[in-house]
Amino acid sequence: MSDYNLNHIQQIEHEAIFVMREVAAQFEKPVLLFSGGKDSIVLVRLAQKAFHPARFPFPLLHVDTGHNFAETLQFRDELIEVTGARLIVRTVQDSIDSGRAAEETGANASRNALQTITLLDAIEEFHFDAAIGGARRDEEKARAKERFFSHRDEFGQWDPKNQRPELWNIFNGRKQPGEHFRVFPLSNWTEMDVWQYIATEKIAIPPIYFSHDREVVDRGGTLLAKCDYITLQAAERYETRRVRFRTVGDMTCTGAVESPAATLEDIIQEVAGARLTERGGRADDRRSETSMEDRKKHGYF
């Protein structure tokens, strides 16, 4: 501190706090997208820091596929209690019941893509004009092109070939009625940075990130947790393995990794030596080379 230098984690922390405050100042109805995953938990901490000692001036929105890990929901409700934040939940099930979305069929059916419909409907319902998300540019190649302030047209679409240039730290959140922005304060964070931050800040995260015994099925190299939403195919069976999750999403497409990492320090060691990307276990990204880009263009997170 004495020589006026910040380490790399402090620098991206102060940058993210700056972005949070710009959202509050530039938009009328922002919302923070909360999945219960580690990135959105870090976002909540940064929002607390940005507006301390006041509460952060936006609610949380959980787009619920209905295929949650029980641990995540419990964690979510505890966090709401502690922070005093307002939580809005909109479910993919409601979108299906009202005929706005149709359930995928087949053994690999997932509600991942359907979340976009529920999300865009919620943005319209509440007239949100900025949705803060935990996406990082290191996660996936289409996300490497994202801006901090990412413009969405009136259909919620992203046009990656025609983005506004983003210079210095001057963010242009001007928009026409009906349009909105997605804002990504963690743009410059890597998976490692997130873990290091969780460790230095001692941020609580759901227990499924740590090693535990769980019944899983090996489907095409992805270990999926046993749950009611998965239909076993002919040769498949559940077996107990010592696993943890690197990302937390819909149970039907979030793969576990075999791991003995039981503490944050273990996880940091493991991430440092990891030879697969974090989203390598995500069946939703594996559908094609550009599946993330295609989903994002239509309004995905």
Added chain:
Amino acid sequence: MNQNPYQEMDLLRFTTAGSVDDGKSTLIGRLLYDSKSIFEDQLEAIERSSEQRGDGYVNLALLTDGLRAEREQGITIDVAYRYFATPQRKFIIADTPGHIQYTRNMVTGASTAQLAIILIDARKGVIEQTRRHSFIASLLRIQHLAICVNKMDLVEYSETRYREIVEEFSTFASRLEIADITFIPISALHGDNVVDRSTKMPWYQGPPLLHTLETIYIGSDTNHVDARFPVQWVVRPQTNDHHDFRGFAGRIAAGVFKPGDDIVALPSGFTSRIKAIETFDGPLEEAFHPMSVTITLEDEIDVSRGDALAKPNNLPSFSQDLDLMICWFTDKPLRSGGKYVLRHTTREVRCLVKEIRYKVNINTLHKIEEDFTIGMNDVARISIRTTQPLFYDPYKRNRSTGSVILIDEFTNNTVAAGMIL
């Protein structure tokens, strides 16, 4: 032993400029690959793609092309950000394509960079685009240049050829304002002098590129003299615990602030003293650039978003009439007499373009005083008048308080980057 070695890592943001075939993507791929920042699934994916394309080798350039259209056309469309780390530093690369919308992309990448890597093809030497890239780096006040003379394998690792290029570039660079220039002979394709020292160029005594990136001293690049605090947001909890709390949230643009410091609020001119510097983790004894903090004052004075705090003995310039160097980003030309929205720190005003003074030929650095058509990718000096006065510093002195963007009032697009003279 230090339990958390990553606590000691700092951060370097750099940009790479280049165009088709100069080996930029290969160099970045090489840095990521040799520093083990590429994962197996990413490598397998590009191995499959390379095979499909019939490249005959693992095309590391494919790592950096993310969008469908880029893969299909074999070009890079937009600035992409990449990350890697060594035990010393974390690196953020702004990877900017060199052809369509080149100025726009390079300026965007350069605006947050502390160092620029410029690639020169050893066979071609200093060409037009080398000069263009260097000029933009200088215009955006990047303090450090790493000039990589690439494809040394194609000139038989010749020291004579390398010396010629160093000489040629140095002559040109004497007209630029860049403090620190490092030259490195490399072959990105074979990895010579990228991460490891090359055995093929024993005549080169300097370190490889990665070592330069890891050790280059950036601590003195920041302005810790002129205290500037643009207010982003007023924190008013209005709870029982903090009933009268009124704090000014913002990011310190330059200088150092401490409790007890005398301050002036701008534009009002009211003075007060800093009561405390608040954060979620407790009050601070001092705060400096680029920290995001909340400042409380001894007196109740009127301060809101767009205002700034400074110190009475060191005030920024204050004017409605400004001269800017701008880079123009859009097909619709800049209009003399045109009105635009201007954003400067946390402030938004409107401005009128009073005069286009000259255009710069960014390849020769010559002024063009007979053609005032400012189109996509052009760099020009203009005079503007703003609806409200701005309190600013010259861009040379302070990147944060010396930079502006211009926005088209009707499309809301960002149409120009401006640096205050």
